[in-house]
Amino acid sequence: KAFSGIDIEARFEHARDVIREAGKRAMEYYEGDAADLAIETKTNALDMVSIADKNVEAIIRDRIGDAFPEDGFLGEEMGIEKGDNDCLWVIDPIDGTACFVNQMPTWCISVALMIGKEAVIGLIYHPCNDELFSAVIGDGARVNGEPVKASNAKRVSDGVMGIGMSHRLPSSSIVPVIGQLLDEEGMFIRNGSCALMMAYASAGRLIGYYEPHINPWDCMAGIVLMREAGGWCNDFLDLPNVLEDGGPILAAGPNVAKHLADMIGISYRG
Ligand code: IPD
Ligand code: CA
Ligand code: CA
Ligand code: CA
Incomplete structure (x- = not known):
């Protein structure tokens, strides 16, 4: 599929580096002192945000924005910022915050690129297992570079x-x-x-x-x-x-x- 004038491959390669870097930063928070996380609750006691969520989102937006200044962003903690083209990066800096702040390893970072109404890049990084799930439209899905397939369960x-x-x-x-x-x-x-x-x-x-x-x-x-x-x-x-x-x-x-x-x-x- 062609999206005129937008280099998907360059964005994929850059975002892949950025999400690993963001994962490193998130791990430092995860392994650090819980008291430093400055946890706040949002709509209820289980809906939380910490300084890690905010800073990891800021890192991702800054690093992608430096390379692709025309692109827009939508993130859980920092909201929407429209760009000058059809690209919109959709970011969850820490998905599974309740696990993250309670020392359970099932949290990850999720970064996707939409072009117009279509989602074209998907990156999910699970730092505790060092697994990077990645996909670009038309090119299959991978875990740490190895192709994977969805389940063929019949029931x-x-x-x-x-x-x-x-x-x-x-x-x-x-x-x-x-x-x-x-x-x-x-x-x-x-x-x-x-x-x-x-x-x-x-x-x-x-x-x-x-x-x-x-x-x-x-x-x-x-x-x-x-x-x-x-x-x-x-x-x-x-x-x-x-x-x-x-x-x-x-x-x-x-x-x-x-x-x-x-x-x-x-x-x-x-
Ligand atoms: C939540 C997690 C959770 C899902 C909730 C989300 P957060 O995101 O993905 O598994 O059931 O609907 O809000 O707040 O941990 O980023
Ligand atoms: Ca949340
Ligand atoms: Ca989430
Ligand atoms: Ca989140």
């Missing part, structure tokens, strides 16, 4: 499903889905990071991922990874005002996607 009972939930929606938006999954002898995991679970789905470790409401910075890189790994995702980017309001995300291996979409009530187009 939900063939593997584990990633599930996410926040207090942005009532419990009734997730409880029936978990019930159905268990009734079909399936199983679920919630490790505290949407991006990391989507990355795992792109590598076929999870059969898929579902969360009834998610924001674009949580899932944008995961969408590129999942599609490039031969998996299926709902039309998240076509939802109205999705960059402002977010929406449901369902990602799944190709053979279970329709079944899961029907189970949850999400429209499926093959």
Whole structure:
């Protein structure tokens, strides 16, 4: 696919270096004194932000902005800043903050590039395991450079499903889905990071991922990874005002996607 005048490859290579550098900085905070994290709560006690979240987002924006000054940004902690072209970098500096501040290793950094309405680069870095999940549109998905594929599970009972939930929606938006999954002898995991679970789905470790409401910075890189790994995702980017309001995300291996979409009530187009 051609996007006129925009060098996707150069942006990919640069962002790949930047996300590793950001990961190093985040690790210093993670391994440092928790008292230095200056944790604040946002909408509820489990919705937190620390100085690490803010500084890591600033590093990513500065380093990408230095190389590509025309590009725009949308990040969880610093909001939207429109650019002078169609590029929009969508950033979650730390996905899984509740894990990060409580010394659990399931947090990651997520960086995606959108050009207009299309997501074209997906990078998810998991510093504690030194795993970098990367994808560029049309070029497949990789973990530390090695190609990966989404799960080929045929039934939900063939593997584990990633599930996410926040207090942005009532419990009734997730409880029936978990019930159905268990009734079909399936199983679920919630490790505290949407991006990391989507990355795992792109590598076929999870059969898929579902969360009834998610924001674009949580899932944008995961969408590129999942599609490039031969998996299926709902039309998240076509939802109205999705960059402002977010929406449901369902990602799944190709053979279970329709079944899961029907189970949850999400429209499926093959
Ligand atoms: C959260 C995590 C969590 C998901 C929430 C997100 P944060 O992001 O991805 O797994 O269930 O919906 O808000 O706040 O840790 O960046
Ligand atoms: Ca957050
Ligand atoms: Ca997040
Ligand atoms: Ca975050």
